[in-house]
Amino acid sequence: MGMELPTEEAGFHEMNDGYISDSEVVFHVRSVLKLVSQGDNEQYNQLVEVMNCTQRLEPDQEAMLVASLKALSGAVSSIDVIFHETLLSSIFGMSMWNCGRDAMDALVELIINLAVSSGNFVDACLDMLVCNFLPPPTVLPSLSQTRGLARKKEVLDRVHSALRSIADLVPLAPLRLMPIVLQRMPRVHAKEALIVIYVESMLRLESSSIGELVGSTMLMAVVDRLIDLDVEIGWEDILQEDTGKGIFDMELEDIEENADEDDGKIGNELPKGALSRQNLGGNLVAEKLDSLMELACEHLKSCAESGRLVKVFETLIQSFEMTVLNAHKSKFAQFVVFYACSLDPENCAMKFATFLADVFMCRTTPPLTRMSAVSYLASYLSRGKFLPSSFVASILKRLVQWCFEYTQFWDSQETAFNPRAHRVFYSGCQAVMYVLCFRMRLLIEVPHLKYQLFHMPLEAILRHPLDPLKVCLPSIVEEFLRQAKEAPLFTMSETFLFNDQLESEFSKAFGGMERLDMFFPFDPCLLKKSDRYIRPNFVFWSMVRATYDDDEDDDADVDIYEDDLADENAASFRENGLAQSVEDHDLDLINFESSLSKMSISPKASLKHGFPGQFDTPTRMPAKIRPSTSPDW
Template sequence: MGVELTHQYTEYRAMEDQEEVEEGVSITDWDLVYHVRDALLSVKTGDRSSYHQLVGVLHHRDRSAPDKVALLLTSLKALSGAVSYINDVDHVSLLQSIFGMSMWNCVPDVMDALLELIICLAASNGKYVDLCLDMLVNNFMPPMESDMLRHPRGQAKKDQVLPRVHTGLEVIVDLVPLAALKLSTNVVQKRPMFFRKDFNMDRLKCRMEIYLKNMLMLEGGAIREFVGHSMLVEVVNMMLELDVAIGWDELLRDDPSKGIFTMELEDEEEEADDDGQANDGELPSTLTLRNLGKNVTADLLDSLMIQFLEHLEVCADKKRLSEVFETLLSSFMATILNTYKSKFSQFTIFYACALDPENCGVKFAQTLVELFISTCNPPVTRMSAVAYLSSYLARGKFLSAAFVMNMLKRLVDWCLRYCEEQDSDMNPKAHQVFYSACQGIMYVLCFHMKSIMNVPTLKSQLLLMPIEPILKHKLGPLEVCLPSIVNEFLKQAKAAHLFTISKAFIFEDLLESDLSRDFGGLERLDMFFPFDPCLLKKCDRFEFYLLHGLFFQVFVTCSSHYSTDL
């Protein structure tokens, strides 16, 4: 067939109802359909020459010659008209050729014709639906051997391909609603894996970035009702997978047994200068942020998080952030909450809260406090919850002081009840949850004490809280919690006339102690402050204005804490 068409028609001009050839003879689209139909039917009679020529047209790799492009375009259109004559027994090679095509190698007209054929195949026979979905998902990215995404032409091609791919997916799901489940599974299974030694890292980074873009297009597109939840969950999983792969030894350096916990007053804080060093002095040598900048995994995670944070902004603009947040929150509780090596992924939910403090922001805190209070949860979950809660309350600029006080009251009330029920002495391992709550209370107040004391109503509430009897209880929280936090808290409490301690605590320069290590457990939850400023360079622009300034600057080399020199 290809030979015949090439011989008889050397030039094609795409028209809806006809094509004009060099000799002035016109044939209609139906003529071409009949010609292709005959080629398909002839296979059963043993005459496969026209069929093989048709398959050869689809296999042709030279997409630059106008006559070849015209022939391919015409063949695809004709196949769409004859799709009911295609079967998976006689036309295996044809189907393989169709489903093996990449829109990334086609001009826009051919993309449209190919998309029309894929949709027609899906509509004609249910057995082709999975293959059609598979083909479209394969077109999320250029062919494996291509590096076009690293060049401007590849970016331009992306803007041509992706809208067509997603239009096709939306049409197929509309025609066959059950296809949505298969689509979700397909997208998750085909997600590129970053940890492949046999692949160029730059190319793999480009492929993962564009794959994420496609997942977010599905989440925000016309079929999000069917696939949005699974896309969000997998996006979080993708980022968490990269997150935990970044070791603390890649972030920090020098003596792993040392750490510095410096504390500054808020009115003495200064922003970091452009080279990443604080204006008023150098960072301790125990921290090296530049190491992170050279980390290819961190660089990829940074780029993926930027895409996702921008997607959250779009969701907020479209008034659908609350819908997205429900999935984010459930995913957070199922994965991130108890992943003690998580360093960056949690900022996705933090940013969602910042975009909608009154709804998402409040719900996040309330969920965490309920997780902490519930005795149905294991201790490690409760300790993680209060670590997240205290870090969130301390760092979130977008949270009102009144709301912070309300959450603090719930923690204080729980601690008081716990003290009243206990008649035992200090035991870091036996009372881990209690010490976590006490440390969380002190940590939050180290950030908010000054602002609270400046508001008469809040000051009155704070002074009425039974913080003193809790911290002076024979369980000894002041001796068990991190010395650095206790020390700063006591200084501020004394200055605010909250209460004073007669006993002298000699731990001026101690970051941690044997007791704090005991209550923190293997996960070192005593030193887990998950919303301390993020080290990722690009994400910094999203988070800096949302975080309370570095009232605390925590620089440690253990595997459960990080900070930055913003």
């Protein structure tokens, strides 16, 4: 090209011993490009060499690059996709992360001009910009430092500005951008920093002007990646297996904790068979998932602050239905939806519960999906601190009415007792009992809600020949009966209703002791970063006041109940006591682990049907219990 160490001065560039204007440089570059078609490649190859920068340049080299990029911007009409393939390949392979500010600006200008000049270049320009979502490996370590973060902002601001400019000038560009972004998305086994920085750009696209066309796709792709990471975490990664038990016999056992006053850490090891956050320590997949969920929660928070959450939530619900709802092994990804609901109790929170109830009651929906939906619904109604009591009661009324109507249509002539044939029904019954284990006392303290609860046909459902108490999970049945007796919720005699063993073969076949999927979806979140978003809006079992609890001798450290007698439509519970303090992280973590330890999945002794008050040592509620499968009703 004949250019030697040019410097910029008053709009002119020094070339050899003389000065030429910008327009003359452009003319010269056009001539070089035209000579290629005539077989003269010498100066062309020099130009290509200038574009081949794979690392940070010296100031003189940077100046040469800037001059060349600006000249090419003015000569884009002379660039041919066939004759200048090597030049285009060099340009599209450039990394802004290796360029100075002037070079980045010149490169962005060239990419935009190329995209606008010809439809042949649009995809390649978009792909080049998307590739610049990610830094080169040499830059990656510096992103944890202040200087690296500043560099990241400089690059990504220009990348996204270029994407918006191309979208404004080329109307079809956003639609062509979507598959490129999805294809370039790092896989689950990529480094955490790469996945996080890429997803940051995806969410930035979602909230930009381009998001009007690609936003839903970006958000759904992020949820898909959360699920991909979630299912990579095996239960063996979060459960310590007792070698004397089968994997399906494990339960959440009591954890003996000693808080060290100096550092607030839990002193003792977890027992085998325990579910704990500690077991995920050092799990790289869990750490990736945690970081992405933190990013998603921050994005949802910003959407709420900007008034976009209701619109974004529509996409989130759609993604949940398509991806999360039927993901059998999902453990934590669903908390993104939970957090979104907590940000908008009046709209999103109620919409999610209604959606789940509708899915459960839709006869054309596959049984497994209906069972999953009611499992999510039960867990959500039980754990959502932001849900008003009146709303919980209204959803319970729908569930109970559905179960009652099911018993009315049941063929009384059926001879063989087959729980699998009525699995949707049993899932609904189990969901009702599970929610009441968490909410019964709260409901009976509000006069009109107590009236509603006591006039629901629960008794008729439970004494029906389908016998849900014999099929549903024993630990749920026992806790429910214990609270129901204390309420008292039933008028019939105990011996008439409950005269069989809780831990029956039917319960095992349906989804009891011998299934790993006994876990409710919104069990306490074990991911460290994500937990700080969930915890303030989450009901732990240790926080629940059961109907049989003595107020004066209540062992619970926290009272989650709002005074519903004074405010029946309270959208959130009030935390009392000294133990539950969001600001005191160490004490909070101890209480979090303690709440897990108090929730045993299965009874530790053989139990007879009868009200659990008969037993000397009542067992605790399970943390997560997902029912098994159901009929087409």
